[in-house]
Amino acid sequence: MSKLGITDRATVIIDAGGVVRYAASVGPSGERDMAAVVAEAERIAAAYDGELRPDEAAPPIPAGARLFVKNNCGFSTAVLAAFDNLHLGDRLQVINVSESPDGLAELEALTGKGQAPCLVIDGEPLHESKAIIACLVERCAPC
Amino acid sequence: MIKPGTEAPDFALNDHFGRTIALADLRGRKHAMLVFYPLDFTPT
Structure with missing residues (x-):
């Protein structure tokens, strides 16, 4: 350059x-x-005086998908930044297990442990923040 | 220096999600801003 x-x-x-x-x-x-x-x-x-073609519709997020996060956690912060940047606000349920005992219980029931962040999608848990972000981009981002 | 008003050369770079985005992919869809910086925690 x-x-x-x-x-x-x-x-x-x-x-x-x-x-x-x-x-x-x-x-x-x-x-x-x-x-x-x-x-x-x-x-x-x-x-700009040209026409802008709209984005292709984002693929649907599988029913039952949930993103579990917790307070004071850099990995959760990174995942939430991706969540915001991908405009997933009304498409994917986010549960903060630090503030929701029921959410923590649900996370433990789904995954056998209370580790967050965790993305549960298609019934499978992902715990690594990089893997979660990659999955959100691949599965949920507009083309 | 690349000059305003000239055609941009095509290129492909990774975005902040790690996806490879080619300028040609954006043509007619989006404007593009390239922001280069040398390292994290240096002035913007």
Whole structure:
């Protein structure tokens, strides 16, 4: 990328027509003005005069799928960040076992232990946060 | 430096979920923002 003049902290915005609309780069001692970049992105989106094809519909989440998380847990935080970024808010039930004794009991009944985070999907538990995120992306994300 | 107003070269990069996304996949569907940074916990 350095051949293209992109060094550290480069920012490039390309519109849906494939045209570069913004390109800037600051060196190691500089900082990117993210508010200005966001404003520029919004301006570019508003100025785009082509039509945007909508996303394909996200695949349905299997009935009975549940995501168990707990408080003060970095792995749960990572899983919840993916949950938010994938806009799964009204599609996948989240149960915080730190705040729901019934939820903890359900997790133990389903998996035999109270370990969270845990994604139960198709009746199978996933406990590793990376595996959970990969599964959410593969099974639940829009194409 | 890549110049505004020019056609972007096609490329493929991993997104924050680890999926490989090609610019061609986004054409006509989404705008794209590439944000490069050297390391975590360095200035934005």
